[in-house]
Amino acid sequence: MAGHVSIHNVSRRFGAFAALNDVSLDIPAGELVALLGPSGSGKTTLLRIIAGLDFPDSGQVLINGEDNVARHPRERGVGFVFQHYALFRHMTVAGNVAFGLQVRPRGQRPSKAEIKARVAALLDLVQLGWLADRYPIELSGGQRQRVALARALAIEPRLLLLDEPFGALDTKVRKELGQWLRDLHHGQAITSLLVTHDQAEALELADRIVLMSQGKVEQIGTPAELYTRPASPFVLEFLGEANRIPCVIGEGGLALLAVSGHALAQSVEPGQAFASPGAVLTLYVRPHDLVLEARSDGPAVVRAIKVAGAFAKIELMLGELALTALTPLHRLPSLHLQEGSRARLIAAQGMSFSAAGAGGSVQFEAPRALVMA
Numbered sequence: 001m002a003g004h005v006s007i008h009n010v011s012r013r014f015g016a017f018a019a020l021n022d023v024s025l026d027i028p029a030g031e032l033v034a035l036l037g038p039s040g041s042g043k044t045t046l047l048r049i050i051a052g053l054d055f056p057d058s059g060q061v062l063i064n065g066e067d068n069v070a071r072h073p074r075e076r077g078v079g080f081v082f083q084h085y086a087l088f089r090h091m092t093v094a095g096n097v098a099f100g101l102q103v104r105p106r107g108q109r110p111s112k113a114e115i116k117a118r119v120a121a122l123l124d125l126v127q128l129g130w131l132a133d134r135y136p137i138e139l140s141g142g143q144r145q146r147v148a149l150a151r152a153l154a155i156e157p158r159l160l161l162l163d164e165p166f167g168a169l170d171t172k173v174r175k176e177l178g179q180w181l182r183d184l185h186h187g188q189a190i191t192s193l194l195v196t197h198d199q200a201e202a203l204e205l206a207d208r209i210v211l212m213s214q215g216k217v218e219q220i221g222t223p224a225e226l227y228t229r230p231a232s233p234f235v236l237e238f239l240g241e242a243n244r245i246p247c248v249i250g251e252g253g254l255a256l257l258a259v260s261g262h263a264l265a266q267s268v269e270p271g272q273a274f275a276s277p278g279a280v281l282t283l284y285v286r287p288h289d290l291v292l293e294a295r296s297d298g299p300a301v302v303r304a305i306k307v308a309g310a311f312a313k314i315e316l317m318l319g320e321l322a323l324t325a326l327t328p329l330h331r332l333p334s335l336h337l338q339e340g341s342r343a344r345l346i347a348a349q350g351m352s353f354s355a356a357g358a359g360g361s362v363q364f365e366a367p368r369a370l371v372m373a
């Protein structure tokens, strides 16, 4: 049965440093969840506590409703895969996969024939049956990680914990293994927790993302929720690039672009400290949301156009402000823009803005297509 993980108010300090600060989290059985965050945000510490390799100073970890803290890691039904292939060098691929079953106490250990059959089935699952008799040193990095995964699955864990499992691999192999892990996860009755600092990996693979910062959970949600409705500027900036544009609140709660004075919305809620007239906000706009229109009297000037794969990156100056717009390469000719061209900026109808000021952050949508500058 897949593991339902419930974490209540977990804190962990190392000396005076709070690596985890009152973290609470609920992971439904069967989900593939990514723990995402910058280096040092506490992802590995949280994973180690769930695994039973470390202990919280306060708080509880429940797996299927049972307090996990008192249990020996081996009894927790948890499989691990780490970044550095911790395979046993002196054992063959098959030997590595069989290990977790062979070390079980006599009463719980399957027969030799059962172990052999299970190892063969697992190696088929990770498509490495043909390498069963090789030693780890004779494998590629990607193959070693797949063996590590087969070894973790051998004990039929209810929970699979993966700490940067593909971190040491090149981008292409990393992507392939990621997709493959996702398919594998969905074919098993298992809950998987994947630690990564790679936002693209988390967005592509996870059912839900837990975004961490400085020992706290910043936001939990599906990849789409985090991307389109970030709870804070930190979330928005962590998940992809964003232009930062200064904005002021005018009379009547209207958000005005500071560099052009154009009104962007009327929905900034009155009564919030940062939304009173004269308050300064920073508006965050993703490069692919900036729509450019070539106009000889436009306020923005194109500084450079750089082609990167299927997209063109257009660098602009709006007065002193440097901005970036992104457009699919095939649309570039229809924009009629070159270096030195002038353009104005349009916000498409329904485009969502995030803005943050001293008193908090706010999200609003463009009620219709708007000229921003």
Ligand SMILES: Nc1ncnc2c1ncn2[C@@H]1O[C@H](COP(=O)(O)OP(=O)(O)OP(=O)(O)O)[C@@H](O)[C@H]1O
Pocket: 014, 019, 037, 038, 039, 040, 041, 042, 043, 044, 045, 046, 197
């Ligand atoms: N055993 C320890 N003793 C002291 N400090 C520690 C210990 N383990 C972790 N820390 C500190 O706790 C913080 C969180 O570490 P953790 O490894 O959980 O971060 P992370 O989010 O997994 O980072 P990364 O992506 O770099 O692996 C870091 O500042 C780290 O230096």
